[in-house]
Amino acid sequence: MKVFEMSSKENKNGRRHFKAILYRIHPDSCVDAVNQVGMEYQKNGITWIREYCEQALPSIEGMSLRCEFIDDERTEILGHGDTGIVDGEPVYEDAVVIGTFNKGYIDDIETDDGIITACIGEGEIDAQCYHNFVAKLEENAEQGIYPSGSIEIMRTEENKAIVYKYGYKEKGRIPMEFIHSGFALLGVTPADDSAKLIEINENKEDLNEMTDVEIKALVSEAIGDFTQQTAEINKCKADCQAEIDRVLAEKNEIIATSEQIQAALDAVTAERDALNEKYEQLWAETETLRKALGEAKARERIGEFNSAIAGFTDSEKAYAKAEIEAFNADPMTSEINTVVNKIWEGIGKSAKAKAVAEQNALESAKVEDIFGEIVDNDDVEDTNIF
Numbered sequence: 001m002k003v004f005e006m007s008s009k010e011n012k013n014g015r016r017h018f019k020a021i022l023y024r025i026h027p028d029s030c031v032d033a034v035n036q037v038g039m040e041y042q043k044n045g046i047t048w049i050r051e052y053c054e055q056a057l058p059s060i061e062g063m064s065l066r067c068e069f070i071d072d073e074r075t076e077i078l079g080h081g082d083t084g085i086v087d088g089e090p091v092y093e094d095a096v097v098i099g100t101f102n103k104g105y106i107d108d109i110e111t112d113d114g115i116i117t118a119c120i121g122e123g124e125i126d127a128q129c130y131h132n133f134v135a136k137l138e139e140n141a142e143q144g145i146y147p148s149g150s151i152e153i154m155r156t157e158e159n160k161a162i163v164y165k166y167g168y169k170e171k172g173r174i175p176m177e178f179i180h181s182g183f184a185l186l187g188v189t190p191a192d193d194s195a196k197l198i199e200i201n202e203n204k205e206d207l208n209e210m211t212d213v214e215i216k217a218l219v220s221e222a223i224g225d226f227t228q229q230t231a232e233i234n235k236c237k238a239d240c241q242a243e244i245d246r247v248l249a250e251k252n253e254i255i256a257t258s259e260q261i262q263a264a265l266d267a268v269t270a271e272r273d274a275l276n277e278k279y280e281q282l283w284a285e286t287e288t289l290r291k292a293l294g295e296a297k298a299r300e301r302i303g304e305f306n307s308a309i310a311g312f313t314d315s316e317k318a319y320a321k322a323e324i325e326a327f328n329a330d331p332m333t334s335e336i337n338t339v340v341n342k343i344w345e346g347i348g349k350s351a352k353a354k355a356v357a358e359q360n361a362l363e364s365a366k367v368e369d370i371f372g373e374i375v376d377n378d379d380v381e382d383t384n385i386f
Contacts, residue, residue: 014128018099022119022151024184025050025106028230030385031174038164038174043283050106052176053119056153060104066095066184067133067365069161074134077187081291082149084332087153088161095184098133099125104180119151121183150184188286228386294332301331308336312343319346 016102025048038047067074068081081095101123109118127134155162156177163177254260262358305327309317317324320342327334 008203014126015124016097016127016134017122018125019120019122020065020149020183021109021111022060022104022149022180023048025053025117025119028115032172037169037172039172040170043279044313045169045173047172047174048119049165050352051115052174052178054106054181056178057104057106057119058102059181062103063121063123063180064103065099065101065123066092067098067130068092068095068180069133070186070187073132074130075132077133077147077185077205079188080152080184080257090152090181092152092182092184098130098185099123101183115300128320147185147187149185152184153178154181155179190287223301237291243328266299298331302328305336307341308340316343316347319343319350 023042026038026040028049028051030047031038031049038049040086041047066081068078070076070078083091083093085091101121103123104119104121106117108120109120111118125134142144153162153175156179159177162175165174165176165383167173231361237255254264309324321337323339323342324332327339
């Protein structure tokens with residue numbers, strides 16, 4: 001199924017229109033009100049319910065389309081580019097904005113998994129600043145390869161955090177009050193297999209610019225494609241009918257005995273468990289890659305720190321012992337300048353104390369004796385009056 005299109009020429013403004021499935025919306029019936037949990041959810045545990053997603057649709061307008069590039073040519077992408085939490089909000093300093101959404105809506109759409117209800121966003125990519133990346137999107141689209149993506153949501157201004165119906169749950173949590181803050185194109189396994197860039201600048205070339213020969217060739221090709229597609233559709237109908245007949249026959253056989261029914265249920269359960277195990281394995285691999293990336297950044301940060309304090313002696317480093325220990329414990333959130341400034345502060349205080357001591361010694365040497373010479377009267381002649 002063709003889910004990605006791009007015209008052969010850019011718009012005059014240098015931007016390309018795109019369309020993306022942001023996430024799949026689950027049916028209301030999947031919510032277990034007794035256990036207060038969603039029974040259908042993505043790999044990250046979220047259950048999207050239409051009522052609450054519709055309330056958040058206005059936040060899609062103006063939302064950023066982002067990428068985390070990992071090469072100088074800006075063609076290879078990784079994840080969200082997140083670098084931590086600042087003032088209670090996620091920060092994506094390793095990502096760049098390559099486009100902007102101008103509208104969002106909910107609709108039924110055809111996918112490889114059939115027709116699903118999804119939240120869809122449309123906007124424009126900056127094809128001038130990211131020419132190489134757009135060219136790669138075009139090339140991949142011709143081979144049936146489409147980039148996956150992941151929606152980013154955050155709290156509303158009225159709340160201190162995202163509000164979940166029935167509270168936060170590891171699996172089956174239902175976002176109820178939130179806003180859409182961004183959509184990242186991914187080079188890793190997404191939490192929602194339905195989320196992907198599915199359209200970029202529909203083909204709008206003016207056929208009047210083509211020659212008669214080109215137009216005839218195009219029409220002939222279209223007729224040939226139509227004939228071939230019609231034959232394929234008819235074959236598909238016949239195959240589908242045969243498959244329906246086969247499934248009905250199997251179903252009738254299964255209904256014959258309760259043992260066959262139980263066997264079928266066991267097979268379905270085993271298949272479901274195998275798929276769950278596969279999903280968990282893929283998610284674990286993603287977390288392993290994320291952890292490895294974080295460790296690499298930490299090693300780079302420690303290298304910068306060691307270079308910054310390499311010129312100080314051990315006695316000078318002792319002035320910032322507590323700060324150095326804090327940095328070694330958590331290099332990603334500690335500031336290198338804080339440690340360096342502490343060392344310089346200690347060096348300055350030590351130099352000042354030494355100068356004061358030398359000044360005091362000099363002043364003491366200049367003090368004169370405030371007592372005059374004392375006369376001893378023991379030499380006065382003692383006269384005996386007797």
